[in-house]
Amino acid sequence: MITDKAIESVPKVEINGFTDEQNVFIQKQHKELLKYSRDNNENKEVAFVFKSDLTNKTIFIGSDDVIEFGNGLMGKGDNLFVMHNHPRNSSFSKTDIDEFINSLIKSLSIVKNNGEVVVITKTGAYDFRSAFIAKQRHISKYIVNKTEEEYNIFVDKLLKYYEKKGMVKWIR
Numbered sequence: 001m002i003t004d005k006a007i008e009s010v011p012k013v014e015i016n017g018f019t020d021e022q023n024v025f026i027q028k029q030h031k032e033l034l035k036y037s038r039d040n041n042e043n044k045e046v047a048f049v050f051k052s053d054l055t056n057k058t059i060f061i062g063s064d065d066v067i068e069f070g071n072g073l074m075g076k077g078d079n080l081f082v083m084h085n086h087p088r089n090s091s092f093s094k095t096d097i098d099e100f101i102n103s104l105i106k107s108l109s110i111v112k113n114n115g116e117v118v119v120i121t122k123t124g125a126y127d128f129r130s131a132f133i134a135k136q137r138h139i140s141k142y143i144v145n146k147t148e149e150e151y152n153i154f155v156d157k158l159l160k161y162y163e164k165k166g167m168v169k170w171i172r
Contacts, residue, residue, distance in 0.1 A: 001043055001113070002038040002113045007034045013026070013027070013109075013117055015169075016123065029057075030109070032048075033048050033085055034085060034111055036048075037085050045066065047067050047082055047083065049073065049080055049081070050082075058072070081107045086110050091156075092110065093155065101128070101132060101135060102128075107122070120168050120171075121169045123169060135158060138157055139154060
């Protein structure tokens with residue numbers, strides 16, 4: 001359940017490429033997203049999608065563990081900021097990584113239902129081909145039995161790899 005205390009505790013994060021004023025706006029939107037999930041979607045997943053200048057908010061409603069964007073991100077421009085919540089207070093999932101790598105998303109944040117926030121942002125050094133190849137290699141290396149633990153290790157190792165290569169900034 002999303003509590004008022006969790007909403008109030010959502011921190012302001014310093015996201016690469018955004019001004020202090022924009023980071024304050026992002027914090028407010030993270031709080032609003034948790035309120036929206038609690039009040040309109042039974043504490044389940046909700047996403048707010050913004051254009052690169054943080055305008056034109058579009059809301060997507062999901063289930064307990066997934067949001068289907070379909071073609072919903074098309075026509076919104078590139079360098080999108082997508083924020084969403086994770087009801088189980090988990091970090092990035094393989095599905096999140098797939099969407100982040102393969103789409104027009106520049107920054108992807110998770111505001112967990114307990115109020116914690118994690119963010120990944122593509123840098124100028126981000127290259128889709130290199131990111132995709134690294135993802136495939138990490139899948140081969142870390143996913144054997146397709147367990148949740150393996151997927152969590154895969155995501156952690158992949159994001160650390162991207163970070164080391166300078167392709168993403170990861171706030172955790």
